[in-house]
Amino acid sequence: MIRIPTGQLGEDGYTVEGEEPADWLDLDHDPVARPDGPVRYELTATPAGPELVVTGWVEAPLKLLCGRCAQFFSTTVRVSAFLHSYEWNEHPDFLDVSGDVREDILLEIPGYPLCKADCKGLCPRCGRNLNQGACGCPPPGAGPSAWSALDALDPAGRDK
Numbered sequence: 001m002i003r004i005p006t007g008q009l010g011e012d013g014y015t016v017e018g019e020e021p022a023d024w025l026d027l028d029h030d031p032v033a034r035p036d037g038p039v040r041y042e043l044t045a046t047p048a049g050p051e052l053v054v055t056g057w058v059e060a061p062l063k064l065l066c067g068r069c070a071q072f073f074s075t076t077v078r079v080s081a082f083l084h085s086y087e088w089n090e091h092p093d094f095l096d097v098s099g100d101v102r103e104d105i106l107l108e109i110p111g112y113p114l115c116k117a118d119c120k121g122l123c124p125r126c127g128r129n130l131n132q133g134a135c136g137c138p139p140p141g142a143g144p145s146a147w148s149a150l151d152a153l154d155p156a157g158r159d160k
């Protein structure tokens, strides 16, 4: 839980920094993202009239599922400009920003993650990961079509 002790807040604001355990993100049911280390943060609450403005950064090491080759790869999702404001009088002792931090991290996870920009993906024929080398399949368009391959399996089939 990331809590800012608003009861101790002076005019200069208050900074909290630290780590939350990896499972804090609660990604158990996320098909493309897994936690890969503690979530780090440094957040400062600054009074602005009746409001508290919280700014700072958050980093979450994650493993994401590549949309092309279907392998998990390690990356760090960073929220570099966390910015939320809260009513001070609704949080006289503590302000818990866990929910907003978690939400901002989830928003930073790309919708179509790629392990690298030029990921070669999987062979549509044999399923081999082409990043690990070429497979024996003919390049797309050069080989026999699916129909002629079926003909070859059953030579008597289509002329009847």
Ligand SMILES: [Zn+2]
Binding pocket: 066, 067, 068, 069, 070, 071, 114, 115, 116, 119, 120, 121
């Ligand atoms: Zn990939």
Ligand SMILES: [Zn+2]
Binding pocket: 123, 124, 125, 126, 127, 128, 135, 136, 137
């Ligand atoms: Zn192949």
